[in-house]
Amino acid sequence: MPTPSMEDYIEQIYILIESKGYARVSDIAEALDVHPSSVTKMVQKLDKDEYLNYEKYRGLILTTQGKKIGKRLVYRHELLEQFLELIGVEKENIYQDVEGIEHHLSWNSIDRIGDLVQYLEKTPQAIEALKQLHKEADETLK
Amino acid sequence: MPTPSMEDYIEQIYILIESKGYARVSDIAEALDVHPSSVTKMVQKLDKDEYLNYEKYRGLILTTQGKKIGKRLVYRHELLEQFLELIGVEKENIYQDVEGIEHHLSWNSIDRIGDLVQYLEKTPQAIEALKQLHKEADETLK
């Protein structure tokens, strides 16, 4: 099992490869806002654990395992963003919150949140009701 | 701002004091499943940061700050448990998931989840719809 930090790297590497075809150390460092030296170290670990194959100075590719996991991690991330957005969390909190919680939810919870998102998307009245509750709570504060 | 680990301690100490009137090092250690020496160290830090007053070998009490924060942390924990339960997450995953995510959600997200829980409690059809979606997903797997 990858640690939370390893998951961050795998997820980001997957996204980079999807979008631009490769993932260099410096791309990863920039995307995750860490130092290149940290990337090198982590990438070596991910190679050892067979999430990717890494040739130093040359590049890296995800293994079958790595790709499979990366894909799920990206799905999970997007689902959670969608969820928080639907229930009315402010944009500026969403990214950080998802970043924090994504590594700590069982797939069971993710699946149930998936259903919930599906429900909320199909049920505009629900969203309306939530907005109403939010407004009421705000007024009470005055 | 307390770190996640500090929050765990404050929350647990608050619960212990609520339920049995005091919180000894060994109680805290048992509740959090860490060694007593770790508790001592953390409690010293929490004393330094004024979440509690600690006299070695004798005991500790929460400061006004500590109590206030403890209360919010317990509320947050219970809300998240309630949320996961309502959407149908299995009992055996709930505790650990909440333990993992509670420290990583903004109060904005917590408030919106609070509204959502209120909505779900008032709207049994929503729960029914979720159960239905869950069942369908299960059947698709067959």
Add this chain to the structure above:
DNA sequence: AAAAAATGTTATAATCGTCATATACTATAT
């Protein structure tokens, strides 16, 4: 009140992920 048991503390070390610095390698431009 002394001995034994229980509880709490300290010192030291390990782990994880990070950064900083110095060094090594690669690619580009001339």
Add this chain to the structure above:
DNA sequence: ATATAGTATATGACGATTATAACATTTTTT
């Protein structure tokens, strides 16, 4: 082909948390 700029690595350190083991204090038992 060489110099240079850009990129990657190795090494060592640190901050946060935990554990181990030795030690100190308090409580209980006799």
